[in-house]
Amino acid sequence: MWQIEEHRRVDKQLSSAVPIEVLKRYEKWKDIARISGPQGLRAIKGFHDEALSGEWKGHRSSRLGIQWRVIYQVIARVFQIQVVQVTAHDYRKS
Numbered sequence: 001m002w003q004i005e006e007h008r009r010v011d012k013q014l015s016s017a018v019p020i021e022v023l024k025r026y027e028k029w030k031d032i033a034r035i036s037g038p039q040g041l042r043a044i045k046g047f048h049d050e051a052l053s054g055e056w057k058g059h060r061s062s063r064l065g066i067q068w069r070v071i072y073q074v075i076a077r078v079f080q081i082q083v084v085q086v087t088a089h090d091y092r093k094s
Contacts (some may be wrong), residue, residue, distance in 0.1 A: 003034075004081050005080055007082045007085070010085065013086045022086075029041070049061070059072065059073050068087070070086050071085040
């Protein structure tokens with residue numbers, strides 16, 4: 001079982017103008033991540049889970065909709081996934 005840790009700004013990002021379909025998909029994403037970890041996320045083609053490069057090197061991204069992404073980091077030694085951001089496909093670091 002994997003632990004999901006959300007950055008403190010994620011709650012604010014989710015409460016501001018995120019469509020309800022994206023919120024539901026994010027909850028489903030967390031359920032899959034909690035049970036199966038990154039391997040489970042990669043197995044579901046709809047998430048288009050991928051490693052990021054550039055300033056986001058070491059992070060991964062999963063698609064929550066056409067426009068929305070969840071950006072996270074895997075800490076395998078403690079079976080933890082840290083959700084850094086839920087964004088409308090804007091990969092600039094804040």
